[in-house]
Amino acid sequence: MVTTALSRAPGRLALALPLQRRGAGALGALVVAGAACLALGDVGGAGVLSLGTTLFAYIALAQAWNILGGFSGQMSLGVGAFVGTSAYAMALTMTRLGWSWPAGMAAGVVVAGTLSGLLAFPLLRLKGDYFAVGTLAATMALDAWFDNWSFVNKSTGVSVPIQAVPGQTEMYLIGLVVALIAVGSAIVMRWSTFGVRLLAIREDDLAAPLLGVNVFGYRLVVMVVSGMLIGLAGGVFALSLVSFVPDAMFAMSWTIEALVMVVIGGMGTVIGPIVGAVAVYYGITTELANFPTLSLFFEGGLLLVVVRFVPGGLWPFVVRSTRWLLERRGPTVRIARATPPPSPPSPPSS
Amino acid sequence: MTGIRQVARVMFASSLFALLAAGIGAIPATSAGASAKTITIGASLPLTGPLGGLGADQEIGYKAEVNDVNRAGGLEIGRTKYKINLKIMNNASTATTASNQARALVTRDGAIALLGGATPTISVPQADVATLLHVPFVTTNNPDDAFGSANPRGWKYAWDMFFKEQTQAKVVAKWANVCSSNKKVALFTDTEKDGIFERPLYEAAAKSNGDSVVGTYTFPPPTTTFASFITSAKAAGAQIVIGQMLPTAGIALVKQMKSLGFHPDVVILTKAANAENWWKGLGSLATGSGMELTWSPAARYSGTAKILKTWGKKLSVDTLASAVPDFGAAQVLFHAITKAGTTNAAKVNAAIAKTNGKFAVGHVKFSKNHTAVTPYRVGQWVHGKVLQVYPPAPGVKTECPMPGLK
Numbered sequence: 001m002v003t004t005a006l007s008r009a010p011g012r013l014a015l016a017l018p019l020q021r022r023g024a025g026a027l028g029a030l031v032v033a034g035a036a037c038l039a040l041g042d043v044g045g046a047g048v049l050s051l052g053t054t055l056f057a058y059i060a061l062a063q064a065w066n067i068l069g070g071f072s073g074q075m076s077l078g079v080g081a082f083v084g085t086s087a088y089a090m091a092l093t094m095t096r097l098g099w100s101w102p103a104g105m106a107a108g109v110v111v112a113g114t115l116s117g118l119l120a121f122p123l124l125r126l127k128g129d130y131f132a133v134g135t136l137a138a139t140m141a142l143d144a145w146f147d148n149w150s151f152v153n154k155s156t157g158v159s160v161p162i163q164a165v166p167g168q169t170e171m172y173l174i175g176l177v178v179a180l181i182a183v184g185s186a187i188v189m190r191w192s193t194f195g196v197r198l199l200a201i202r203e204d205d206l207a208a209p210l211l212g213v214n215v216f217g218y219r220l221v222v223m224v225v226s227g228m229l230i231g232l233a234g235g236v237f238a239l240s241l242v243s244f245v246p247d248a249m250f251a252m253s254w255t256i257e258a259l260v261m262v263v264i265g266g267m268g269t270v271i272g273p274i275v276g277a278v279a280v281y282y283g284i285t286t287e288l289a290n291f292p293t294l295s296l297f298f299e300g301g302l303l304l305v306v307v308r309f310v311p312g313g314l315w316p317f318v319v320r321s322t323r324w325l326l327e328r329r330g331p332t333v334r335i336a337r338a339t340p341p342p343s344p345p346s347p348p349s350s
Numbered sequence: 351m352t353g354i355r356q357v358a359r360v361m362f363a364s365s366l367f368a369l370l371a372a373g374i375g376a377i378p379a380t381s382a383g384a385s386a387k388t389i390t391i392g393a394s395l396p397l398t399g400p401l402g403g404l405g406a407d408q409e410i411g412y413k414a415e416v417n418d419v420n421r422a423g424g425l426e427i428g429r430t431k432y433k434i435n436l437k438i439m440n441n442a443s444t445a446t447t448a449s450n451q452a453r454a455l456v457t458r459d460g461a462i463a464l465l466g467g468a469t470p471t472i473s474v475p476q477a478d479v480a481t482l483l484h485v486p487f488v489t490t491n492n493p494d495d496a497f498g499s500a501n502p503r504g505w506k507y508a509w510d511m512f513f514k515e516q517t518q519a520k521v522v523a524k525w526a527n528v529c530s531s532n533k534k535v536a537l538f539t540d541t542e543k544d545g546i547f548e549r550p551l552y553e554a555a556a557k558s559n560g561d562s563v564v565g566t567y568t569f570p571p572p573t574t575t576f577a578s579f580i581t582s583a584k585a586a587g588a589q590i591v592i593g594q595m596l597p598t599a600g601i602a603l604v605k606q607m608k609s610l611g612f613h614p615d616v617v618i619l620t621k622a623a624n625a626e627n628w629w630k631g632l633g634s635l636a637t638g639s640g641m642e643l644t645w646s647p648a649a650r651y652s653g654t655a656k657i658l659k660t661w662g663k664k665l666s667v668d669t670l671a672s673a674v675p676d677f678g679a680a681q682v683l684f685h686a687i688t689k690a691g692t693t694n695a696a697k698v699n700a701a702i703a704k705t706n707g708k709f710a711v712g713h714v715k716f717s718k719n720h721t722a723v724t725p726y727r728v729g730q731w732v733h734g735k736v737l738q739v740y741p742p743a744p745g746v747k748t749e750c751p752m753p754g755l756k
Contacts, residue, residue: 046457054450147541147570155541155570162481163503168457241449242478243500245471247572248446289454292442293398 023191026270030187034180041172049172051286056175057236058261058281060182062273064229065258067186070268071195072222073202077255078135081142082227084249086112086234091158101164105235109228116227120220143250157245165239178232185229186270198222260299264306266313275315389693390435392455393465396472399443400596403627404468404491407669409438411676412465425684428691437461441472449475456483462693463683465489470543474500477508486698488683490675493518496544498719505720509702511679511711513644513726515547522618523555525640525728525740526590529750531615536565536583538593538603548594564588574602577610584612593619601631608635608755615751618728624672629734636731638752643727645674645711648743653710668736675724678711
């Protein structure tokens with residue numbers, strides 16, 4: 001299957017049949033989940049709308065990190081760079097050029113994607129820990145630059161015009177759409193020829209070129225897509241926060257949140273980052289909102305527990321456990337799985 | 351053995367998901383701001399982090415006023431008395447958390463109004479949320495112009511009551527000249543909104559007093575290493591140090607001044623010296639340092655005697671100086687709710703706009719940019735206590751040169 005997929009023309013998002021079926025199923029499930037969230041927004045009150053908006057933005061953020069870190073194996077510590085540039089681009093185009101929020105958000109995505117593409121050239125020459133340190137250094141440099149750049153009001157920060165910020169229901173919908181785009185992108189990447197090649201690069205970036213995979217090209221595309229998705233999430237955060245300063249938007253905490261969510265939920269899976277975002281943001285951050293130190297303690301504790309006892313993350317563990325339980329429960333299931341498919345009638349012996 | 355492990359893992363995962371499900375079930379579908387005879391007021395404060403000292407004093411002030419009102423039977427709204435449920439959250443001195451918490455207090459906890467955190471970095475994002483959600487927001491600890499200018503289109507639901515930056519600069523510069531020195535000033539200001547506003551004002555005020563500014567040093571708020579600045583100020587012969595920064599930065603600056611042998615006659619680091627942890631952090635090194643006072647026992651405002659009687663024995667003057675403005679902010683908000691006779695946000699907001707009376711911090715009347723000017727004084731740390739030295743309180747004299755650094 002992998003060989004079949006790899007034999008296709010590079011860059012083409014053609015789906016091999018089994019992949020196509022699984023991807024289509026996942027996209028169908030995504031549509032159903034999106035509709036359910038839409039319905040929840042209709043019946044939920046202001047609390048649900050507010051919580052949902054931020055949760056969706058975190059799902060997009062985690063999924064964007066997962067696409068780069070989980071699918072292509074590039075561990076980035078530079079999420080803040082793209083959140084920050086996107087938020088600033090959005091605020092500046094809205095205040096200085098009078099753009100509407102959709103245009104501002106589009107500008108943010110373009111700027112974050114462009115930055116990502118530009119950073120890719122020096123950073124993708126680095127491997128492993130060096131790549132991670134490089135992304136961190138780039139974020140810190142941007143933070144320092146924005147802190148001292150008059151054009152962006154230095155450390156005083158910028159604001160999105162309040163009158164242009166959509167209402168709570170609209171914000172919920174924007175957050176939902178952004179999350180759906182991020183998860184949809186992850187599904188397409190995971191179950192496509194492109195995704196299979198990415199996995200090949202992640203597993204062995206020395207062997208992948210021998211199969212005809214352009215390692216730099218694929219990583220460049222993934223980095224740009226990830227940067228753009230982070231930019232989308234950054235736009236939602238910018239609209240929610242309204243006014244912000246460089247230290248908040250280029251903070252290391254964006255990376256930590258995304259990384260913790262992905263590792264806890266299940267790195268390299270599509271559902272994992274969603275599970276992680278819900279567990280961390282809703283299960284810990286929101287529930288312990290009044291105890292920020294305790295919240296960090298629990299986040300760290302959960303991370304340690306997951307890494308030690310459930311190293312693949314919660315979602316793969318749940319899938320494995322469910323399968324194991326089903327197999328133990330019914331002999332029918334086991335027999336059904338164990339029974340070999342009917343073999344064609346053997347030719348008569350001569 | 352493997353089976354037992356697997357079962358344990360399944361139980362662990364099931365427990366986790368059960369906890370999450372229980373939590374999700376606990377989300378209120380809709381929030382009710384006022385249940386039977388109770389209204390909720392929200393406040394997201396910097397109880398930990400660099401502004402932790404200021405936040406702790408704010409909590410004291412807000413809680414004191416709420417307790418006073420509840421002890422008296424509650425807040426009168428219409429003809430009914432309502433108990434106040436003050437919901438305080440800790441934003442750990444982080445602007446994004448402060449913003450998120452302000453939103454949660456309104457949308458999730460049903461707060462009908464918000465009280466603010468300290469400094470524009472924390473308060474302005476909260477004011478933005480209040481404006482978006484159309485919820486009255488009263489705050490203090492934000493110099494007026496820095497707060498007023500933070501929203502170029504003008505605030506609608508956010509109100510701030512504090513001193514004006516020009517007054518602060520003039521009073522500080524005048525006090526700095528009470529001691530005889532070579533009139534050479536070094537300015538240390540961070541790049542927070544109020545620091546940026548204040549630096550040129552300090553410079554102008556110093557020059558108008560005949561002082562020469564021999565060094566101006568600006569730095570991002572989290573900075574705590576000042577060796578190069580101190581060396582430069584020392585080389586320039588500065589004997590007056592005026593600054594505005596976070597408490598953590600101020601404490602680090604004074605310690606480094608001592609270790610680098612820089613002994614100016616006068617040191618006043620506004621905002622930094624306001625918190626109780628100033629003395630805890632510096633000990634006797636802080637003796638003689640200046641501190642801004644937004645309230646003083648020497649003030650003769652409405653409730654001063656009561657404040658001293660209630661808290662005088664429990665709380666120090668420096669804590670009261672920080673806590674009383676917050677006490678006053680809560681007074682103003684509750685007064686407006688009673689005047690409005692309803693919890694309707696627009697009506698309460700209109701009542702706040704009409705505020706014109708005496709409160710614990712002095713006379714409060716809001717201007718068009720939604721700020722009310724409160725008085726400004728200078729105090730001096732002497733043996734762990736703060737005494738008002740400018741304008742001079744009866745029987746108190748400024749100690750100089752600053753004993754702590756000698």
